[in-house]
Amino acid sequence: xxxxxxxxxxxxxxxxxxxxxxxxxxxxxxxxxxxxxxxxxxxxxxxxxxxxxxxxxxxxxxxxxxxxxxxxxxxxxxxxxxxxxxxxxxxxxxxxxxxxxxxxxxxxxxxxxxxxxxxxxxxxxxxxxxxxxxxxxxxxxxxxxxxxxxxxxxxxxxxxxxxxxxxxxxxxxxxxxxxxxxxxxxxxxxxxxxxxxxxxxxxxxxxxxxxxxxxxxxxxxxxxxxxxxxxxxxxxxxxxxxxxxxxxxxxxxxxxxxxxxxxxxx
Numbered sequence: 001x002x003x004x005x006x007x008x009x010x011x012x013x014x015x016x017x018x019x020x021x022x023x024x025x026x027x028x029x030x031x032x033x034x035x036x037x038x039x040x041x042x043x044x045x046x047x048x049x050x051x052x053x054x055x056x057x058x059x060x061x062x063x064x065x066x067x068x069x070x071x072x073x074x075x076x077x078x079x080x081x082x083x084x085x086x087x088x089x090x091x092x093x094x095x096x097x098x099x100x101x102x103x104x105x106x107x108x109x110x111x112x113x114x115x116x117x118x119x120x121x122x123x124x125x126x127x128x129x130x131x132x133x134x135x136x137x138x139x140x141x142x143x144x145x146x147x148x149x150x151x152x153x154x155x156x157x158x159x160x161x162x163x164x165x166x167x168x169x170x171x172x173x174x175x176x177x178x179x180x181x182x183x184x185x186x187x188x189x190x191x192x193x194x195x196x197x198x199x200x201x202x203x204x205x206x207x208x209x210x211x212x213x214x215x216x217x218x219x220x221x222x223x224x225x226x227x228x229x230x231x232x233x234x235x236x237x238x239x240x241x242x243x244x245x246x247x248x249x250x251x252x253x254x255x256x257x258x259x260x261x262x263x264x265x266x
Contacts, residue, residue: 046104115220
């Protein structure tokens with residue numbers, strides 16, 4: 001398994017950016033989870049994220065090749081310099097940051113907003129897709145009928161890359177939800193909320209089916225699935241009808257629906 005992962009990373013380094021390569025290493029080896037489970041895991045995880053930030057900054061400066069990064073690290077070691085750790089967050093202050101930059105950090109209260117944001121799947125629309133295992137996939141042009149459509153090879157690559165992208169988004173959501181120490185507040189907005197709730201509620205099983213979870217295209221849908229499996233989701237269930245899977249869980253949620261179409265007066 002080690003040699004298999006190593007060979008795949010060697011292939012990926014030929015076309016991935018440095019930060020994408022680091023993320024791939026973390027994802028494939030589960031490095032952050034392994035080190036965070038060790039003694040003083042929070043510090044170890046923070047050091048890993050500091051190294052990632054160091055790589056991103058190095059790449060932003062115009063150096064994008066792996067040999068250049070390794071040479072720069074050797075120069076730092078020779079001079080006795082260290083990779084700078086992320087700055088400590090100020091106390092009693094509100095900090096706005098991306099989920100990636102929050103890795104390894106903890107806060108008393110976290111607002112996780114914009115969960116209705118769609119996943120970025122633009123890469124799947126490229127005319128030619130490349131995969132280390134599935135090779136190359138492209139569109140086929142039928143000049144007689146004047147149409148263009150993806151080949152079977154491209155469809156296979158799209159399916160694999162989509163599954164990988166969705167899995168990565170789920171890991172990112174996990175990172176965000178594990179940053180607070182005391183309270184997590186999540187928000188989701190949709191103009192078609194009732195339709196979305198009815199669609200999810202009609203497919204709910206316990207445990208949730210793999211197909212339903214894999215069909216998600218924004219992080220908030222996973223939250224809605226979990227919410228509809230809880231008895232605290234009364235305001236949601238009143239709109240779509242009750243189901244057979246909702247039950248009481250050990251740690252209760254507070255679930256509130258706000259209708260923005262209704263005018264509110266002070």
